[in-house]
Amino acid sequence: MSAQTPVFQEMRRGRKLCDAVLSVAGVQFPVHKIVLCGCSSYFRALFTHWSSPDCEAFEIPHLSAHIMEILLDYVYTGEVSVTMENLQELFITADRFNVSGFTQACCRAMEEQLAPINAIGVWWFSNTYYYPELRSQVFDYILQHFEEVIARCEEDFLQLSVEDLVKIVGEDRLNVRQESTVFEAVLSWIRHDLRERERHLPELLSKVRCQQKVLIVANIRYYRKIAMIRLARITPEYFNQSVRCCEMVMQNRDCRTLIRTAMKLMPNVRMQGFNASLFPEPLARPRLPRAILVATGGWSGRDIVNRVESFDNRANCWMGVANDDETPRAYHGTVFLNGSLYVIGGCDDLAEVRTVHRYDLVQRTWQEVGPMRSKRCYVSVALLDGLIYAMGGSDGLRRLETAERYAPDSNQWTMVAPMNEMRSDASSAAHSGKVYICGGFNGEVCLSTAECYNPQTNQWTLIAEMSCRRSGLSAIAYGNNIYAVGGFTGLSRLNSVEAYSPETNTWRPMPSMMTARSNFGIQVLEERLYVVGGYDGSTTTSSVEFLDFNIGVWSQAQHMGIPRSGLSCSLVFDLPNMADYAAAFPSLPQGNDMER
Incomplete structure (x- = not known):
């Protein structure tokens, strides 16, 4: 039987069968020698080598009673209560008594409580007491949240050594x-x-x-x-x-x-x-970005392509990703989830498809996962609460009002309530626990209608209509709004943009794009709304532009490597191998760095 059971804790609390008493700062702690010997080399030596077998009373100096109580609770239950107030003393105690698993439990608790206000202090501490894994994780946190750290933890930042500042x-x-x-x-x-x-x-x-x-x-x-x-x-x-x-x-x-x-x-x-x-x-030299925009597939010229490109906004540079999907496709959707990029539906060179491929961005490998229930070309996709939604589209025979969602854990798609209208070539976004879908084509006309899905009630509800018909638009959630960008009215391509407020159920105009376009990619990256490629009414384009939300102005960004429409864009972030998808950094000679 493990010592970490309620039985032994109850016996300790009730002082039953205890054969030793630890005296800490004037407080007596009855314990079981065998329990402490089983998890701590310090106590094993104390009870067997540093004292006689019949000794029962032990003075433990330089320790508070409160910390000893936490330590014993961990020994008997496997649980530890770490706060910012007791962190330092707990780590010192873990190091001193060498209690099995206690240091790791403290490290895990500390990682969960990391914040800009304490990050530098924890970084110093993890180095002082040599916890390299924790130190590495805290250092990564400081790098990722640098602006917040220097704002919230200014006093600690100003106390950094020059060596530590250089590292950062x-x-x-x-x-x-x-x-x-x-x-x-x-x-x-x-x-x-x-x-x-x-x-x-x-x-x-x-x-x-x-x-x-x-x-x-x-x-x-x-x-x-x-x-x-x-x-x-x-x-x-x-x-x-x-x-x-x-x-x-x-x-x-x-x-x-x-x-x-x-x-x-x-x-x-x-x-x-x-x-x-x-x-x-x-x-x-640019900094490595925390997030990268990845564009997949689409039409280029007369061909559907399987090309994958990544955009590094820090360097304003597009990079080709070596591991292209084996299946060229267009009018598909993509979602980034758990370190992988899911490529959903669309059409290949022959027909509409219901297949889903998953690209592991760390391992850089492709895998086919569970297929959708329906073929869906011109599909709309969204990610909500770890589930992927695929809505509408065309199966080759008719436009669809059906919707389904994918659970990665079970690798299964299940149907959800159908939309109020058939929609292909629409666009969707998740916001505040709901999925919103805008515009599209119902087989007869382009649509100005929009609706939202509540997974709690499994119901779709029509919301206020957009100011104009939009098929082949792109929609995205940012801040408190859903943005509907560009598209096709049935007569012409649009450069107009409008924003929907779920709070007021109203649409309002936003600054127009520089180029009218439909069937393009869209993402928000560092307070900029990027639109990528598409069809401008006469040709497929490789142009990229962005709206800076801070100043409300559109500007040009670096073009993609090839023109394409019917592509899909996703944002990938916090990858351990982000450099694989960022601007190419030249390789340097290998060897040990020696600073001078």
Whole structure:
């Protein structure tokens, strides 16, 4: 019988059959020697080697009674209550008494309680007491939530050592929307102790590393600069107003050299189709994005393609993904779930399909999973509460009003309530526990109607109509609104955009796209709404543009590698191998880094 059962805990509480008493800060804790010996090498040595067999009373110094109670609760029940208040003392206790599983339980609890306000403190602590796995996870958290960490945990950030600051700001994985955020954070850190820290400024802007590779006949050393702050990626306005006007920077000769280099690179960085060969220059190197836009399939010219491309918005660059789906398809849907991209329905070169393929983005392998109940070309898909919804479309004979959903755990599709109207070439989005679907084509006319599905009641409800008919539109949820973008009225392609408020059940106009288009991809990435490819009324396009929600203006982004319509776009994020889908970084010589 395991010691971690209610029986032994009840016996300890009732002081039954206890054969030892631990005295901690004046509080007596009756315990069972055999139970503590079974899970702690410290207590095993205490009871068998450091005391006589008949000894029953043991003084445990340098420990609070409260922490001892938590430790004993874990020994007897396997449960531990970790809070920010007791974290440090619990870790020290775990290290001291070497209780089996206690450190791991504390680490798990700490990971669950990680927040911007405590991340740096936990990072320091995990290094002090050498918990490398926890330290690595906390470091990743700091990188992903850097802007929140420096805002909520400013005091701890200003106490970082220069070595720790270099580790953070030099990381390609540092997640910042604007490189100026890093610049300002570094300046704040220096000004906190100006006399001592000002000498570190050149090092924090650009650092030299030596990489050594031993060959048979000679030792060859490779030197490369590692940019801490990517100066060439700061906006020209901020660069001129803040960086070049910073007295601390401009008075330093090494920093002035970096400023001149950055100024030469800045025009190239902002050119359409920026050459990735410039990425080796550290001041122009983009950060790895936390999220990537992935475009799959579609029509290109006269052919349906299976091509997969990923868009790195930090570098404004499209990359080809090597592992294309074996089945070319168009007018399909895609959903990102649990590290995989699901490609759903559509049509291939021959006919409408009901097949679903899953691409594991980490393993980079394709697998066919459970097929839908119906063939669905021009399908609308949405993800809600871990379930994939597929709605409407065409089975080759008729337009569909039916809908179904997929549970990854069971690999099964089940039918849900049908929509109020037949809809193919519509578009859908999930928001606040409901699925919304807009527009489409019913076999006779393009639709301006929209409706929403409540999974709690398994019912569809018509909502306010859009301002115009839209088939081949794209819809997406962002903030408190559903956006309906572009499409086809039956007579012409649209560049108009409107937003639906579920709270007021009303639509309102938004700034129009630069290019009218239908059957295009759509996603929101870092407060920008991207539209990708499509058909503009005369040709299939590769053009990409985005709406900046902060200023309400559309701008051009880098074109895709090929023109295509009937494609589908998804956002993938927080992958351990995000670099596989981001802008190509040149490989560097292998070897041990030796900083100088």
